[in-house]
Amino acid sequence: MASSKFSNDLLIIYKISQSLLRHKNVNTLLNEVLDILETEMRTERATLTLFHVNENALIIEASKGLSAQEKGRGRYSLGEGVTGLVGLNRQAIVIPNIAEEESFLDRTRARKRHDIGFVCVPVMRNDELIGTISVDLEATATIDWEGKKQLLEIIANLLADAVFQIREGIEEKNTLKAENSRLQKELGNRYNPSNMVGNSRVMQKVFENINLMGNNHGSILIMGESGVGKELTARAIHFSGIRKMSTFLSLNCSGLPINMVEKELFGVERDGRLIKAGMLEKAHGGTLYIDELTDTSMEIQQQLEDYLQNQTFKRVGGTELLKSNVRLVVGTYKDVDIAIETEEISESFYYRLSVNTLVVPPLRDRKSDITLLADYFLDEFNRSYGKKVVRISTPAINMVMAYHWPGNVLELKNCIERAVLSTDDDVIHGYNLPPSLQAAGLNEDDPDNNTVTDLQASLETYERELLVEALKRHRGNAAAAARALNTTPRVLNYKFNKLKINLKDFKKSSSNRF
Numbered sequence: 001m002a003s004s005k006f007s008n009d010l011l012i013i014y015k016i017s018q019s020l021l022r023h024k025n026v027n028t029l030l031n032e033v034l035d036i037l038e039t040e041m042r043t044e045r046a047t048l049t050l051f052h053v054n055e056n057a058l059i060i061e062a063s064k065g066l067s068a069q070e071k072g073r074g075r076y077s078l079g080e081g082v083t084g085l086v087g088l089n090r091q092a093i094v095i096p097n098i099a100e101e102e103s104f105l106d107r108t109r110a111r112k113r114h115d116i117g118f119v120c121v122p123v124m125r126n127d128e129l130i131g132t133i134s135v136d137l138e139a140t141a142t143i144d145w146e147g148k149k150q151l152l153e154i155i156a157n158l159l160a161d162a163v164f165q166i167r168e169g170i171e172e173k174n175t176l177k178a179e180n181s182r183l184q185k186e187l188g189n190r191y192n193p194s195n196m197v198g199n200s201r202v203m204q205k206v207f208e209n210i211n212l213m214g215n216n217h218g219s220i221l222i223m224g225e226s227g228v229g230k231e232l233t234a235r236a237i238h239f240s241g242i243r244k245m246s247t248f249l250s251l252n253c254s255g256l257p258i259n260m261v262e263k264e265l266f267g268v269e270r271d272g273r274l275i276k277a278g279m280l281e282k283a284h285g286g287t288l289y290i291d292e293l294t295d296t297s298m299e300i301q302q303q304l305e306d307y308l309q310n311q312t313f314k315r316v317g318g319t320e321l322l323k324s325n326v327r328l329v330v331g332t333y334k335d336v337d338i339a340i341e342t343e344e345i346s347e348s349f350y351y352r353l354s355v356n357t358l359v360v361p362p363l364r365d366r367k368s369d370i371t372l373l374a375d376y377f378l379d380e381f382n383r384s385y386g387k388k389v390v391r392i393s394t395p396a397i398n399m400v401m402a403y404h405w406p407g408n409v410l411e412l413k414n415c416i417e418r419a420v421l422s423t424d425d426d427v428i429h430g431y432n433l434p435p436s437l438q439a440a441g442l443n444e445d446d447p448d449n450n451t452v453t454d455l456q457a458s459l460e461t462y463e464r465e466l467l468v469e470a471l472k473r474h475r476g477n478a479a480a481a482a483r484a485l486n487t488t489p490r491v492l493n494y495k496f497n498k499l500k501i502n503l504k505d506f507k508k509s510s511s512n513r514f
């Protein structure tokens with residue numbers, strides 16, 4: 001008798017070990033284990049709970065013999081009921097007859113009979129509570145409860161890794177969900193095209209495309225120089241389109257080693273176990289923006305092409321084909337034709353990718369947007385730094401307009417941030433701008449000649465600013481301006497001539513932009 005019990009326990013352990021080897025999908029594995037317990041251990045019910053750290057509670061994750069409704073009721077705070085006590089003390093509990101045990105909650109309300117015994121053991125991994133496994137067994141007189149407890153403890157040890165992975169997966173998903181809804185709340189309409197600044201005709205065309213593309217699921221190629229707003233455009237397409245309630249993820253490949261890019265995109269698996277979920281998994285249902293296609297490799301582009309074709313991919317180190325539904329949006333600052341020739345972009349991937357293509361024009365081709373953007377960033381940095389800078393002086397605006405912005409909107413944004421931080425009063429002056437812009441202001445006829453700025457040029461810029469400010473404050477009254485600057489009208493007149501400042505301009509206007 002004892003030896004047949006022993007061999008039955010061994011058979012259960014053997015079968016579970018076989019399942020562990022056979023199944024890479026941990027959910028399938030656990031369901032099979034619960035099946036084995038049902039058939040070989042003759043459990044009335046078998047349940048696996050997971051410990052949810054944030055909620056400090058054990059919640060039923062998988063079960064055999066419970067309806068969905070009964071399962072839904074299975075939530076135990078630490079210390080609550082028998083399951084909660086097992087979790088709290090990290091120790092198994094055996095109840096030979098639940099009818100005689102007060103602490104037994106029957107939270108699932110599944111136990112109609114009373115001749116039922118209950119065994120619950122903790123699932124531990126490196127001293128950390130991961131969950132519990134419990135079984136209901138018919139309470140016969142001959143049953144060896146201590147033996148059942150020991151068997152369940154061995155099974156809990158065998159399954160600890162798999163249960164840990166399930167819990168990690170759920171936590172990661174919950175974190176992503178929470179992060180996504182937090183971001184959606186925080187961003188609100190921030191990435192709505194209407195909040196992307198731009199009145200120029202070329203940007204109006206971009207906004208039209210954003211609206212069109214948001215309403216289909218095809219992949220997109222966004223082209224444009226560095227800093228023009230490609231990622232912002234990708235976000236606007238996602239957050240104003242039909243996928244807006246799902247995840248948006250972005251991967252900037254610049255500077256990342258190729259193997260890292262691959263792992264980030266496809267995830268990593270070792271011996272059939274998930275090590276890291278990739279973005280193609282995490283963004284399921286949503287959009288993935290890949291910034292700088294030419295910083296990936298031909299192999300990665302091939303894998304992405306396969307993904308576009310079949311919506312399937314393999315994790316690095318994995319063999320199983322996984323499925324997800326992610327819209328790919330890819331950005332590049334390079335000329336695509338040249339990049340195809342130099343084999344930085346795969347031609348076939350390009351054709352498959354470019355169901356929708358969109359070009360975001362450089363800032364120098366949309367001059368009318370420059371002051372709008374500058375004011376927009378002025379407001380943004382006033383808010384972030386608690387400053388009250390009310391305007392940008394005319395000389396500074398002239399410099400901003402004369403400059404050719406090789407770094408595009410990003411450079412303008414950085415430049416306004418720096419100016420907001422460096423000004424001592426409520427105005428951004430020319431001397432608050434970087435030397436390259438000051439030089440551009442002095443060389444308006446030759447905007448490319450902005451690399452050198454000498455002491456004389458900088459002093460003149462500064463002097464001009466002071467005079468213009470004083471004249472503006474005193475509405476063109478040169479004598480008052482001279483007094484304010486602690487000099488004489490004669491000296492001022494000399495400077496006005498030298499710096500080509502026209503007094504009349506200040507008498508007739510007091511516009512905001514002087």
Ligand SMILES: Nc1ncnc2c1ncn2[C@@H]1O[C@H](COP(=O)(O)OP(=O)(O)OP(=O)(O)O)[C@@H](O)[C@H]1O
Nearest residue numbers: 196197198225226227228229230231232409410413
């Ligand atoms: N039209 C716009 N309105 C408001 N902000 C903008 C606009 N275009 C770009 N920006 C801002 O400028 C910065 C650069 O934009 P973004 O990162 O989208 O450019 P990018 O083309 O993706 O750059 P890179 O190629 O260097 O990654 C961001 O902070 C973005 O929010």
